[in-house]
Amino acid sequence: xxxxxxxxxxxxxxxxxxxxxxxxxxxxxxxxxxxxxxxxxxxxxxxxxxxxxxxxxxxxxxxxxxxxxxxxxxxxxxxxxxxxxxxxxxxxxxxxxxxxxxxxxxxxxxxxxxxxxxxxxxxxxxxxxxxxxxxxxxxxxxxxxxxxxxxxxxxxxxxxxxxxxxxxxxxxxxxxxxxxxxxxxxxxxxxxxxxxxxxxxxxxxxxxxxxxxxxxxxxxxxxxxxxxxxxxxxxxxxxxxxxxxxxxxxxxxxxxxxxxxxxxxxxxxxxxxxx
Ligand SMILES: [Zn+2]
Numbered sequence: 001x002x003x004x005x006x007x008x009x010x011x012x013x014x015x016x017x018x019x020x021x022x023x024x025x026x027x028x029x030x031x032x033x034x035x036x037x038x039x040x041x042x043x044x045x046x047x048x049x050x051x052x053x054x055x056x057x058x059x060x061x062x063x064x065x066x067x068x069x070x071x072x073x074x075x076x077x078x079x080x081x082x083x084x085x086x087x088x089x090x091x092x093x094x095x096x097x098x099x100x101x102x103x104x105x106x107x108x109x110x111x112x113x114x115x116x117x118x119x120x121x122x123x124x125x126x127x128x129x130x131x132x133x134x135x136x137x138x139x140x141x142x143x144x145x146x147x148x149x150x151x152x153x154x155x156x157x158x159x160x161x162x163x164x165x166x167x168x169x170x171x172x173x174x175x176x177x178x179x180x181x182x183x184x185x186x187x188x189x190x191x192x193x194x195x196x197x198x199x200x201x202x203x204x205x206x207x208x209x210x211x212x213x214x215x216x217x218x219x220x221x222x223x224x225x226x227x228x229x230x231x232x233x234x235x236x237x238x239x240x241x242x243x244x245x246x247x248x249x250x251x252x253x254x255x256x257x258x259x260x261x262x263x264x265x266x267x268x269x270x271x272x273x274x275x
Pocket of ligand 1: 093157161
């Protein structure tokens with residue numbers, strides 16, 4: 001009898017722990033990808049088109065609706081309702097494969113995506129700094145312009161992929177301005193939205209972080225994203241601090257489902273405990 005009571009109590013404690021840790025209930029999963037490969041060579045930052053088909057198929061079959069940055073902004077600023085089961089697909093850096101491998105799939109599955117561009121890495125005739133780039137091959141201006149007509153919106157991801165935790169406040173402000181100016185010069189339409197490179201948002205320096213938020217606001221950046229493997233509840237508590245979930249090419253499919261439901265952080269903690 002005593003043992004069954006203890007067992008029930010343990011189950012209740014574990015259930016409460018999971019519910020507290022899992023933030024997927026009624027929240028907005030924002031998925032964060034980087035490179036897309038048409039081959040069979042997934043890695044931490046690279047998801048293959050085969051994996052992506054599984055992901056998109058899962059989202060469509062389970063009633064999720066993908067949303068643009070502009071839709072989230074309308075919701076955050078003007079309380080415009082979001083569709084049922086909203087999910088946001090984001091990609092960082094602006095690799096060329098986002099155009100060659102991702103874009104056709106977005107059309108095929110009717111999925112919206114949001115790409116955060118490193119402005120200085122975009123290939124254009126006047127850009128002498130892009131070759132060779134150790135991070136990979138980046139999209140051409142024309143690629144971005146084609147994608148901007150349907151299925152894709154763009155946001156900012158710095159000028160040359162520097163960390164805002166390492167730059168000084170004046171340098172951060174200069175970077176925001178330079179990034180916006182360059183994208184405007186190239187004629188690429190962007191949303192007033194930023195994704196922190198390396199997920200770095202001055203997490204260890206409260207004063208600098210607040211000052212950085214101030215700079216973003218002053219320069220009309222109205223939303224910003226970090227990577228925390230968390231799902232934020234809606235309405236979001238801080239629109240300059242929205243959580244995203246890193247989707248690794250090393251995830252088996254079941255782990256992707258865990259991630260979309262907001263349980264990946266809980267799962268990672270359990271995995272660490274039992275390793
Ligand atoms: Zn990045």
